[in-house]
Amino acid sequence: xxxxxxxxxxxxxxxxxxxxxxxxxxxxxxxxxxxxxxxxxxxxxxxxxxxxxxxxxxxxxxxxxxxxxxxxxxxxxxxxxxxxxxxxxxxxxxxxxxxxxxxxxxxxxxxxxxxxxxxxxxxxxxxxxxxxxxxxxxxxxxxxxxxxxxxxxxxxxxxxxxxxxxxxxx
Numbered sequence: 001x002x003x004x005x006x007x008x009x010x011x012x013x014x015x016x017x018x019x020x021x022x023x024x025x026x027x028x029x030x031x032x033x034x035x036x037x038x039x040x041x042x043x044x045x046x047x048x049x050x051x052x053x054x055x056x057x058x059x060x061x062x063x064x065x066x067x068x069x070x071x072x073x074x075x076x077x078x079x080x081x082x083x084x085x086x087x088x089x090x091x092x093x094x095x096x097x098x099x100x101x102x103x104x105x106x107x108x109x110x111x112x113x114x115x116x117x118x119x120x121x122x123x124x125x126x127x128x129x130x131x132x133x134x135x136x137x138x139x140x141x142x143x144x145x146x147x148x149x150x151x152x153x154x155x156x157x158x159x160x161x162x163x164x165x166x167x168x169x170x
Contacts, residue, residue: 005045013105020098
């Protein structure tokens, strides 16, 4: 959800930047439309999922500290951009107008790549399993394929309950 959201937002921001580079009324309307779509998709997807990622993915021992660092960093970046963006956007300074989509589109592309590389898939994983994965230094891209002790024990219990022998498996 995070990586897909980043890619979608990257495309919308780059389209907004392209529309802002063309100086017609139709292009201005298109840039406004792309920005409106960006706001919707950001708020529905990436903007809300980052808090869940920051709070749910870290190991139990570091969860509170990791979440605190994530929130502080997010607020610091928001504060920085609130001062920088008017200078980038307005005439007399950067005068980027809708071309500001190129700047933020490039940043979102970087976040999509970093998300693909470093944000693990935690679907159907318990906190115990996540802790085991982190303790065993399982690479992020291998989280879905790795069989944890809990999964192994559950499979053994299921097989024992249903009288399934190892030789019977296909």
